[in-house]
Amino acid sequence: MPEIAAPAPTPVAGSMDAILATGAPNGTPAQPTPAGEEYACETLYIQNLNEKIKPDAMKASLRALFKTYGEVLDVVAHSNLRMRGQAFVSFSSVDSAKKALKEVQRFPLYSKPMQISFARTRSDAVVKKLDTEHFDEHKARREEHKKKTRYTNPLKAKFRAKRLAAEIDGAAAAPGPKRPAVQMPDEYLPPNKILFLQNLPETVTKEQLVALFSQYPNLYEVRLIPTKKDIAFVEFMDEGSAGVAKDALHNYKLDGENKIKITFARK
Secondary structure, three states, X not given: OOOOOOOOOOOOOOHHHHHHHOOOOOOEOOXXXXXXXXXXXXXXXXXXXXXXXXXXXXXHHHHHHHHHHOOEEEEEEOOOOOOOOOEEEEEOOHHHHHHHHHHHOOOEEOOEEOEEEEOOOEOHHHHHHHOHHHHHHHHHHHHHHHHHOOOOOHHHHHHHHHHHHHHXXXXXXXXXXXXXOXXXXXXXXXXXXXXXXXXXXXXXXXXXXXXXXXXXXXXXXXXXXXXXXXXXXXXXXXXXHHHHHHHHHOXXXXXXXXXXXXXXXXX
């Protein structure tokens, strides 16, 4: 996992530059904190996320987890090397962000305890919601800062140096170009006794899925994901039984509208 630099204050922040240099997505300068008061803002900066989870799934899980603490304006997560394992969650109020930070700190999301702090700047979503009349000014300032720091941002320069060193080492070790690894589509995965269910209604219950899949022999367990209600795992005693249930229920309309996608889970 690449080293993640701690966020540091900057006069103006751009979308990616803000993330790299300030610890905030599309940010504006943070307001000075009065002496004796602890710094806080509407956006949380989250580190140590599970890098194996795709950004869309991670964003959905974070939104589901944090919406219980207040209105979530935006969730930002990227798959690029510089931002892997990090995300930003913006609330509509500082109080919501404070409560979420206090209660969710070190929560093991996808088996990794989250490290949460306040971002250094306000996000675009926050400015647009809470300070609309200054949004255009904020956006113009951010773009100008992005242009100025395109080649001077120290964190980006450090990343480029590491990438260049890795490319040089890789070229020396492997003279021929390496073909990128291609991930096999879900539909063509080899048989597995565990099935992966997608596109489930968010109101689905474990009892409903047990009733549906117990029509087929050798059902072992049904597992729902608390932070991602539209997916689940169904395990059978053997691959053959799982295959029978998969073929019978793939595209089944559990709620009469949306078709369930069922594939073998990745081993």
